[in-house]
Amino acid sequence: MKNQLRQAIKTALQQCYDKGTLSSGELPAEIQLEVPKNPEHGDFASNLAMTMAKVERKAPRMIAEALVAALADNPLCDKVEIAGPGFINFRLAPACWYGVLNQVMTEGAQYGRSEVGAGTKIQVEFVSANPTGPLHIGHGRGAVVGDAVAAVLQAAGFEVQREYYVNDAGNQVKTLGYSILMRLRELQGETVEFPEDGYQAEYVRELAAKLQSEIGDLAGVDEAEAIEACARFGVEKVLDWIAVDLKAFGINFDNWYSEKSLYDRNMVDGELAKLKEKGLSFEQDDALWLRTTDYGDDKDRVLIKSDGSYTYFASDVAYHMEKFERGFDRVIDVWGADHHGYIPRMKAMLSGLGHPPEDLEVLLIQMVNLLRDGQPFTMGKRSGNFITLREVIDEVGSDACRFFFLIRRCDSQLDFDLELAKQQSTDNPVYYVQYAHARVCSINRNAAQAGVAQPQADQVDLGKLELEEELALAKQLARFQETIIGAAQNYEPHRVVFYLQDLAAQFHSYYNRQRVLVDDAATTQARLYLVNCVRIVLANALHLLGVSAPEKM
RNA sequence: GCGCCAGUAGCUCAGUUGGAUAGAGCAACGGACUUCUAAUCCGUAGGCCGAGGGUUCGAAUCCUUCCUGGCGCGCCA
Incomplete structure (x- = not known):
């Protein structure tokens, strides 16, 4: 328009x-x-x-x-x-706006999509939590935002890959292995001194028990080997948990990318060699450094430590270099806001390699404050017994959970009230929107029961839509596509949430003021046509966010 | 000390990339169910957009200096 x-x-x-x-x-x-x-x-x-x-x-x-x-x-x-x-x-002219209704009907589930992305290849990497424990509530927000960003990009015509980067190579994996081994020995009646920096949480005992029944007690195995076996087992099981939890949340990745595989394929050394060739790295104090200060970082960064081991940054650099070698035009990373300090060095690395810094977009996801009835829900830090994402999904449901995570722009902190999210009431914005959808479905059921046929595009007299509020609804429907485009270009899926709330509000207001099924057949047909267009757009927008559009509530 | 994010109604937050009289939801108050689902709707009230300065026809939005809150500043991951 x-x-x-x-x-x-x-x-x-x-x-x-x-x-x-x-x-x-x-x-x-x-x-x-x-x-x-x-x-x-x-x-x-x-x-x-x-x-x-x-x-x-x-x-x-x-x-x-x-x-x-x-x-x-x-x-x-x-x-x-x-x-x-x-x-x-x-x-x-009103006729222009009502023309949109025909477009909604013809395009159906496709309505709102566009090709502004023109097939640009974008990778969205998100969650990427260490495979050393179950996902917690903070990961959940990043997961939903990443997934929704990917979805709006796809709807705007970008070619999108969803990737999870598995940190299965670093020290934390060794720590997990050691923690499991200690718990395993406990199970065998040994009194062990559990390491201060080990993973204290209950699930480690669970993993140890599982390992005992599936593999054995590892008695007589050399300690280093035992730790590695425990680590391998632990990572595998934890990744299974994570994948199951994400699936319950409606999130599926196209690719799980192993950090360890970077080393196994000598990719890290390979990419570091390219950096050296370009003169971007240098040796000092027995360590290998990346000269990030040339590109705006406030300090150069170590790639290989003086003891010969690699930093986390080294594999991250290799990983991101390889992303672009895989042919992505743009790469999006979704990180917790506490990692924001790493952005300058990553961008510096890319600039050094000749990529414009905008090719990497880092979305920082701010903290989630968990509340119950308005009261902060503090979790025991030392005990390691935090609230897992799974517990929250089980308690409030995937729809409400996703909606709440998407309701704010991701760079502002989010108060997540478990009771509010669960409430099936006026206060809960999720139900407000879903209810609008269910109401149209209900009208359809009543129409069918009364023997009123669903309107056909070429038979509806749209001139029967004479009310200001009907015109306003058509205009709102016309805005759906540009809303998606804006959300995609700015990586701001919350725009779709606000759009949904506006559309639902307009519909509820209309519903309360006017009847759809009236005596005049032509008017009934025109109004049925209109509200079903509303239904289609509500459903399209909800699905874009990974939230269901129920026919009955 | 340096950097990043935020500061808008009592509370939680939007604000179409610089536009006309700053919006919504809760909470408060008053109304609407014999009528397609009241998980809804209608109305009232609520503001020095953290503060000062600057840029221009025009600023919540851009620049600058402060103030407040959160988070970062390892050869940790």
Whole structure:
């Protein structure tokens, strides 16, 4: 809709130049159109006349007048007015808006999709929690945001891969192995001194017991080997847990990428060699450093320590270099906000390799504060017994959980109230939106029972939709695609959530004021058509967020 | 000390990339169920957009200096 109008404006400008009412002859690079807050200002407003004032050397209002004259008999526009310092307000013909309804019906589940991404290959890497314990609530937010970002990108025509980076190579894995081994020995009646820095939590005992029954007690096995066996076993089981929990959350990865495999395939050394070749790394104090300060980092960073072992950064560098070698045009990392300090060094690395820094986008996910009835829900830090994501999903359900994680922009902290999320009441925004969908379904059931047929596109008289609120609903439906595009381009899935709440609110209001099934058959058909378009868009938006659209509540 | 994020109604937060009179949900108050699901709707009230300065036709939005809160500043992962 916006683009149609934009095109019409361009044509009108050209006419003005041809007729000489405007003189510069330059078409502006961009024609800004916005939806005004105040509906009295029309469907779209443009500041065009004001931005052109300098080039044209004319008062904005005079430019606007010339333009308005040229647009006078365009069928797209009902009314074009000049307002304030030189805004041009466009009111489109209702028929334009109702045309959107046919589009919704024809495209169905596809409605809202676009091709602005033009097949650009993007990888979204998210969760990537260490495979040393179950996911907790903080991981959950990153998981949902990452998944939803991937979904809106796909809907906007980007080619997206979802990847989980498995940190199965570092020290933490060894610690897990050692912790399991100690618990295993406990099971065998030994009194062991459990390491201070070991994993204290209960699930380690669980893993030890499992290992005992599946593999044996590892008696007589050399300690180093035993630790490794425990680590391997632990990582495998924990990854299984994680995958199951994510699946329960509706999240599926296209690829699980093992850090260990980077080393096994000599990729780390290979990529580090490339850095050296380009003169980006140097040796000092027996260590190998990456010169990130050349690209805005405040310190150079160690890749290989003086004892010969690799830092976490080394494999991360190799991993990201390899991402681009895999052919992605853009790479998105979803991290916890506590890792924000790593962004400059990662971007520096990419700049050094000749990538523009925007090719890597890091989304920082702020903390989640868990509440119950408004009271902070503190978890025992030392005991290691935190609230797992699984417990939260089991308690409040996947739909509510996902919706709450998506309701805020990801760079602001989130208060997550378990009781509120569970409540099936007015206070709960999830049900508010789902209820709107269920209501349309209910109308459909009643229509069927009364023998009213579902409207067919070529038979509906959309002229029967005469009310302001019906026009407003059609306009809201028309905005769905640009909402998705905005969410995709800015990596802000919460925009879709707000869109949903707006659409649901408009529908609920309409529902309370007007009946859909009325005596007049033609009006009934037109209204059924409209509310079913609402239903389709509600469902499309909910599914985009991974939330269900129930037919009955 | 340096860096990142945030600061908007009593509370939790939006704010269309610089536009016209700053919005929503809770909470408060008053209304609407013999009518397609009241998990809903309608109305009232609520503001120095943390503070100062700057940029311009125009700033919650951009620049700058402060203040407050959170999080980071390892040859840890």
